[in-house]
Structures are given as structure tokens and as C-alpha cells.
Amino acid sequence: MKLTLDDSEFIKTPVSIISDLVSEAKFEVDKNGMELRAMDPANVAMVIFKLLSSSFSKYDIDKKGKVEFGINLNNLKQVLRRAGANESITFELTDNKLKVVINGKSTRTFILHLIDLDEEEKKAPDLQFKTTVTLPSAIMDNAIGDVGIVGESVKLESSKSRLIVSSSGDLNKADVEISQGDNVNIICDENSKSKYSIEYLKKMIQGSKLSEQTTLKFSSDYPLKLEYNVVDKVSLAFILAPRVDND
Secondary structure (H helix, E strand, O other): OEEEEOOOHHHHHHHHHHOOOOOEEEEEEEOOEEEEEEEOOOOOEEEEEEEEHHHOOEEEOOOOOEEEEEEEHHHHHHHHOOOOOOOEEEEEEEOOEEEEEEEOOOEEEEEEEOEOOOOOOOOOOOOOOOEEEEEEHHHHHHHHHHHOOOOOEEEEEEOOOEEEEEEEOOOOEEEEEEEOOOOOEEEEOOOEEEEEEHHHHHHHHHHHHOOOEEEEEEOOOOOEEEEEEEOOOEEEEEEEOOOOOOO
16 A cells, blocks of 8 residues: 555644544545544544545555554654645555655655554444534534533534524523524424533534534434535544433
């Protein structure tokens, strides 16, 4: 396997975000691209990362058509951080190691040891959502930031015309109302209401560094899916289990 990526941000940013949730993960590479699917240690959140083959300027893989390798994401993150905006990154598997070459005004080579991950394949669950909202990432980021100062969980409530993001603590409460409009598209087959961990959401919305649009999908007391996409290049998605309270 030998892959060259001219735009380093397509992998630098996702790996940095994913490493806040998962420390070790397996990459799968085939003719369509590079993919990672992993659960966090608490089995609360799943991350699905896809970097399409069309993102690479060079894309050579094993004749078998599929390559897998496990790696420590924190180590990979530290290496990728060394790549500048105008530098390319080449990934090559050799002798059970991952060779990462950063090319710019100089050529820097890093060798990372691979790890054995014998875990079962993580398949994305087949989920059916009642509400889908597409909105500017900045609006979503601000909403989570606003309500995150008063509580540990975020409540999402949908109707055909609006999305309400709220949170409450022992004494305080915060609500953000986002209405259907030019930049906000709400598809609501059924009014939905569900709670999610603010701690996880704050990590997941970092996907806004990758895309200016956020798509969120949920139903009542049902998992939430957050999606960030760059068309024909890269996609980063998160699935977060609902938080069930006694109230």
C-alpha cells in the first residue's frame, strides 16, 4: 500500500478529533478509499471516517484489493501535526510498520509500529431517524457552547419548523431555538425529543473544522447521528447513544 495525499487537512483534522474519543483503531483500505470505524471505550459513541480514493493524488493498494492495519491514533496524530498546509503526506505499509513521509521544503520520514487489534469488525448500525436537520456548523457549535455552560446533557427537540437545543442544571437553564430558513433545513416526520451527553457532543462538533455544514439526525430517546462531509473527498460521522434520565 502506498497512498499520497496532497491536502493534509483531510486526514490531520479527522484523526485529531477521533483521537479524543478512541486511542487505538483499525484502518481499512480498498479501491474506494480509507475507512475507520470504532467505538469509544465506554461503548457510548461510534465514529465512522471515510477518506475517498479520489482525495489522493497517488493510490496504490495490494492486489488482494484490501489492506488493514491497526495503529495508535495519538501517535499518528502527533506525526500528522508536523505536516503544513501546503505539504503532502505519503503513507506506505512496509515490514509491519506504517511509513509516513511528509514532503514540503524538506522531506521528513516517520516510522510507526502497527498494533494487533483482534476485535470484531465494527459495523455501522442500521438506524431510521424521524428528524434530519442540516444547518451551518457555526450555528450548531454555538448552540452546544451556549447550553453547555449550564448542564451536563443536551436536549434536542424538533418540529417541522424548528429545532430547540436546551440544557438545565440545578438552578440554571438555557434554550436555543433554531428556525427553518434559508440556511437551515428541517425534515421532521415526527416530533422528536432526546437527551445526549454534552461531554461527547463537545468533542464531536469539532467536525466543523472539516465542513461548514452539519447534518444531525435523531428520534425520540434514540441515537443521534452527526455528519460532516466534503463532497467526493471525506466524511466524518458520529453516532451517540441517548442519555436516559429519571425525570
